[in-house]
Structure formats: structure tokens, C-alpha cells
Amino acid sequence: MTQPIYCLTFSVPSQAVPVFENALEGLGAAIAVGGPDRHENTPLQVYLGADPGETELFGRMAAAALGCGIPMPDYHYEIMPETDWVAESQAALPPLQAGRFYVHGSHVQERPAAGAIPLLVDANIAFGTGRHETTRGCLLALCDLAKRGRKKRVLDMGCGSGILAMGAAYLWPKAGILAADNDPGSVRVARENARLNRVSRRIRTYLSQGYAHRAIKAEGPYDLVVANILAAPLCCMATDTARHTAPGGHVILSGLLWHQERWVRQRHRTAGLALEARYRLGDWTTLLLRA
Template sequence: MSDAIWELRLQVPEAARPLFETALEQVNGAALSVGGSDRQGLVPLTLYLGEEPERADITARLAAAAAAMGIKTPDFTCELMPEIDWVAESQAGLPAVRSGRIWVYGSHVAEPPPPSCIALQIDANVAFGTGRHETTRLCLQILQDLARRCRRENILDLGCGSGLLAFAAARLWPTARVTASDLDATSIRVARENARLNGFRPGRIAFDTGAGYRAPDVRRNGPYDLIVANILAGPLMTLARETSAALSPGGVAVLSGLLVTQERAVVARHRAAGLHVQARRRMGEWSALLLRKA
């Protein structure tokens, strides 16, 4: 199958819509879109296909549905859609995001970064982390608070996605060793490329693929005085004891990816592992926690 998209359009009576939907949804590789009815009671149906359909097959399906309803077989059009770079199209509508001193922008953004900002280029991609989600912004806020108060020498971004939080940490603590890991090899590939685009020298950030704290470089480079994990509440709780073990005495962990309603459970699991809440931030329904190891 090619990357071409074929668009098939027709109109059917509102009462006959379910039957025609069923007939068209059985076409291989089809995605069906339904609009609202017009004044004549006709509903537009649009079918998107990854290859040119057999017009005789479409006609037969429509004829069978029309016969079942006792109506005339509807006409349809089928055209090849123009090729569009959908990633570029989606990026074009995304402005830069600022969180304190951190200014995150896509390659399409022409405006210069504000003075004294830490500018990081992150394009929308398959890896999570463009600075737009509340949990990412909460983590960036806590990291900047920490950077104003204390030095950090050894930092881990667990579940790094695009690498944004690792990059922010490397800029906020220029002399610190930074390790970034993710379970997804594609995310690590994207993060490595993002590091290159943002001018980090090779080896400045150690990238590793693996599950949690079992990734080779993650094990080798610990213990850490700062761990950032913007993942989900479930994995955070599962990894609570491992997070505590990977922290040096007095080390801190920034945890996010959890809802406000999940705070209590996450805090309880980490308290049992020897980590205690130092601060928390919330944005909408999302939360981020700063925990410290005694």
C-alpha cells in the first residue's frame, strides 16, 4: 500500500445512514467520516482509503444497501487527495511554549527566543515531550526551582521520550552528568537526534534503552542526586522502591504523569520506600511531586 489517500464522497438519506455505514465500513483499509444532515435530510459520508478502491465493488455495496432501503443507488465521487506533509501541517499551528526560563519551540517557529531564555528545539514527533502537556510544564517548573537552590551532579531522566527534560536539566546544571533512558527504542532515537539539533556534544547526555532501572547505563551511572520521571502513576508506584534505591542520600525525585486524584496513592507508595514529599505542583487535573530521600 502506498502513502496515497483516496477520498470517496456520497450523500444518503438520514434514515438509510446506518445501513450505508455498515456497507462502507467493510471496505478494507477504510476510515469513515459522517457529517450532519442538510435541509433535504441527506447526510454526507466520506470514506478515506489507502489505495484506489474497486469502483465496481463500491457500486455493488451501495446498490445492495439502496435496494434494502427501497431507494435509488446514490452517486459517489472518488478522488486522489493531494499529498500533504501532515507533520509539517500540524507543527505549523503550534507556537513556542515558555515555562519560566525554558522556551520550547519547533523548527517552524521563526521568532527569536526571549532574552535570557534557555531555548530548546523539539518538534512534534512520535516521542512524548514537546513542552505542551501540563505534566511536562510542571516538571520544568520544579527543575528550575531546584536549580536556583542547589547543585546537582548526577541526573537521570527516566522515560525520557523526546529528551526535553534531560536537555533542560543539562542546561540548568551545565557540569552535571545526565542520563536519559526510555523503554521505547524509537523515542531514544528521536531523543539522540534532538540532542544533536540542540547542540549537545556527543556523550554530554548518555542515552539508554531499557525497562526502568534495569537499563545498563542507568544501573552503571547511579546513584543519582536527581531523578525525573514523567511517566504514569502505575509505573511510578511499581518503581517506588527502585527509585529510592537509585537515589543517593539527600537525593530528590521529580515525579509526574499522575492525576491529582492519584497523588495520595503515589505518595503512600513512595513514603513506604523512604521518600517524603518536599513540594507539589498542580496544573488543572495534573500533578507533579518533589520527593526527597532522607
């Protein structure tokens, strides 16, 4: 008998999403975030392997709403029909081409086209399977940069699954690559993915709050910094990002909606980074900047 899955569905203003995610992640939830509607309301689906009870759920959501200064959102809570979730998740993750990269899960049998760079990334607790527009935008930017020449030192800040660090490792085989995240689970997943993709000897992973780890400071400045996070933390780290980027080096930023682009560009321009290119995929924007 398969274990029941519980699903909580609701929508909140986009700026409130991180607060509700933090409130519900403590329940061991897997959270799917959709794109905002024309009123800037973002849908969330929260999947739980055990029922915490509606009292617990209501309390956490009410606290999050109070912290954001918004009304308690309407929600729907139900037991999902019994499903082979492994088969469902694999069917929902077909292989994807992003520039030279062929991103696939372990269930995919067909081989990539000649000249493609295969990246094995299964769905897990860390962000970055390559399907989201932000990750795809970063992969496309990496491919474009690879046409211009080599990079010696690369930093993947907020690495998640490690997909961008692995992509850099394949594009610049002689580069020294660091991957950092403030989430221990993501760091573990990034290390495992690097091992599965046979680049673990070339990627060093660190648990770090931003640029705080001494290894990140010691190895810089970097020819390339990639940060696929969110608009607010990107702006908070703009000065540190510029400080850790070598003169003439590049920065790839993603995790921002198109209407947040001006804010993020302005903050990084003030820090000394100029826009070279942008990649818009759906509602999301990836920026390529130069020091």
C-alpha cells in the same frame, strides 16, 4: 495529491486507555488522548496513514475491551479531509514558555527573550513536546531546583523525546546526565534531539526496562531522578527509584492525574521519599520529592 488520513474516535474508562493504546499502536497509529470527563471516561483519537479495514479495527478494539472487562465502546471511523498536516501541526505548536525554558519547533522564527533557555523539540513519535501539562510541570520543577544549587548526576527515566534531560543539561552544565526509555523509537528521537540542541556530548541515552541497564546501576545513586511516565509504573518502580536516589537528592514524578496523587505519594513515602512540592496544571500533578 496528499495521502489520506483515517481517524478513529471513541471513549473508554481512563484505566483502560493503556490497553487500547497497546492494541492499536501495532497499526502504526498516532494516538491523541484527551482529558477524562466527570465520569472518568477518556476520549481517544487514533490517526492512521493506511486503512486497515473496519474488521481489523473492530477485532483489536473488541480484544482490548474483553481484556479490560468492559463493553465494546461506540466509535466513529472516517477519512479526514485533505489537509496540509505539516502546516497544521506547526500552527498547533506555537512556542511555549515554561519557567526559564522557551520550547519551540523548527518552524518558529522569533527569538526567545533574553535569559530564556531555548529547547528545540518538534512533534514526533516520542512523548514530550513540552505542551502537555506533565512535561511543563517537570520543566517548572527543574527550574525551581536549579535555584537551590547544582546537580552532579541526573537520570531521566522514561525520557521520551529527551526534553527533560536536555533541560537538565542546560541548567547544570557540568552534570553527568543519563536518559533511558524502554521504547527504541524514543531513544532514537532523544539522541537526535540532543544533537540538534547541542548537548549530545553530555547526555548518554540507553534502551532500558526501568533501572535494569547496567550503566544506570553503575552511575547511581543520582542527585536527581526525573520520571514523567504514568501513575501505575511510577508506583511499581518506587523502591528502585528511592534506591537509585542519593541521600538528600531529589525526585520529580509526573504523568499522574490529580486524583492519583495520594496513591503515588504514599507508595514513594513508604520507599523513603518525602514530598517537598507539587505542581498542578489542569487535571495533572507533578510531584517534587526528597530522599
